[in-house]
Amino acid sequence: MQIEFYKYQGTxxxxxxxxxxxxxxxxxxxxxxxxxxxxxxxxxGDGLILLENDPDTDFKMVYYNSDGNQSTMCGNGGxxxxxxxxxxxxxxNNATFNAIDGLHHASIxxxxxxxxxxxxxxxxxxxxxxxxxxxxxxxxxxxxxxxxNYNIKENGxxxxxxxxxxxxxSNINFVSKINDTTFSLRTYERGVEDETxxxxxxATAVAIAMNATGQTDATAMNINVEGGKLAVSFDKKDKSYTxxxxxxxxxxxxxxxxxx
Numbered sequence: 130m131q132i133e134f135y136k137y138q139g140t141x142x143x144x145x146x147x148x149x150x151x152x153x154x155x156x157x158x159x160x161x162x163x164x165x166x167x168x169x170x171x172x173x174g175d176g177l178i179l180l181e182n183d184p185d186t187d188f189k190m191v192y193y194n195s196d197g198n199q200s201t202m203c204g205n206g207g208x209x210x211x212x213x214x215x216x217x218x219x220x221x222n223n224a225t226f227n228a229i230d231g232l233h234h235a236s237i238x239x240x241x242x243x244x245x246x247x248x249x250x251x252x253x254x255x256x257x258x259x260x261x262x263x264x265x266x267x268x269x270x271x272x273x274x275x276x277x278n279y280n281i282k283e284n285g286x287x288x289x290x291x292x293x294x295x296x297x298x299s300n301i302n303f304v305s306k307i308n309d310t311t312f313s314l315r316t317y318e319r320g321v322e323d324e325t326x327x328x329x330x331x332a333t334a335v336a337i338a339m340n341a342t343g344q345t346d347a348t349a350m351n352i353n354v355e356g357g358k359l360a361v362s363f364d365k366k367d368k369s370y371t372x373x374x375x376x377x378x379x380x381x382x383x384x385x386x387x388x389x
């Protein structure tokens with residue numbers, strides 16, 4: 130069968146988008162999904178996202194990692210899906226959608242900047258050398274020296290597959306502090322099993338972790354990722370983080386058809 134696809138990227142985090150409101154995509158076929166995400170033999174992407182109907186909101190987001198398996202929330206993917214939904218005429222400048230981690234609200238401005246509300250966070254595991262929290266996906270956050278030359282793939286894989294996180298593993302974020310409102314981030318993503326140019330739930334986790342551990346008192350931060358710049362803002366009361374927003378560009382790259 131032939132399918133129509135659209136390619137989007139958000140700060141270098143790239144995704145294959147498919148309008149599956151007709152429910153014709155073979156969504157249980159992990160080999161097909163992995164093939165479409167393959168950068169040599171397929172379209173290429175960090176993941177594949179289906180736009181589906183939802184009875185209670187504007188649409189539903191179904192996200193797959195590039196290994197073909199359905200995964201937890203992807204922040205940059207969610208932002209790109211909002212831009213895709215607007216292109217398809219499903220929404221205008223505001224959207225409400227359901228994802229695997231629940232309800233999300235989002236808006237998109239005339240410059241293509243998407244502001245996506247993430248889940249509230251009230252459980253943060255602070256350890257001497259790292260912080261662990263879930264921002265829709267699980268994230269290990271660790272400050273390191275010389276981030277530019279740090280071996281992200283080797284050190285990230287060691288933690289992702291190590292005894293800390295068991296079979297399910299975790300996304301691994303390595304961070305350096307630039308100033309009280311700016312941090313640099315490099316992420317090893319599970320499911321991709323490599324460093325990606327950006328990670329939205331990771332950027333969100335870093336901002337919250339840096340605040341929770343006293344690295345900053347700021348509630349709005351700039352997060353420099355390998356593919357560009359993201360922003361995260363939130364409200365904090367005691368140890369709870371609410372009104373969490375991930376903000377950044379979401380851009381259409383190209384479209385086409387492919388036989389599967």
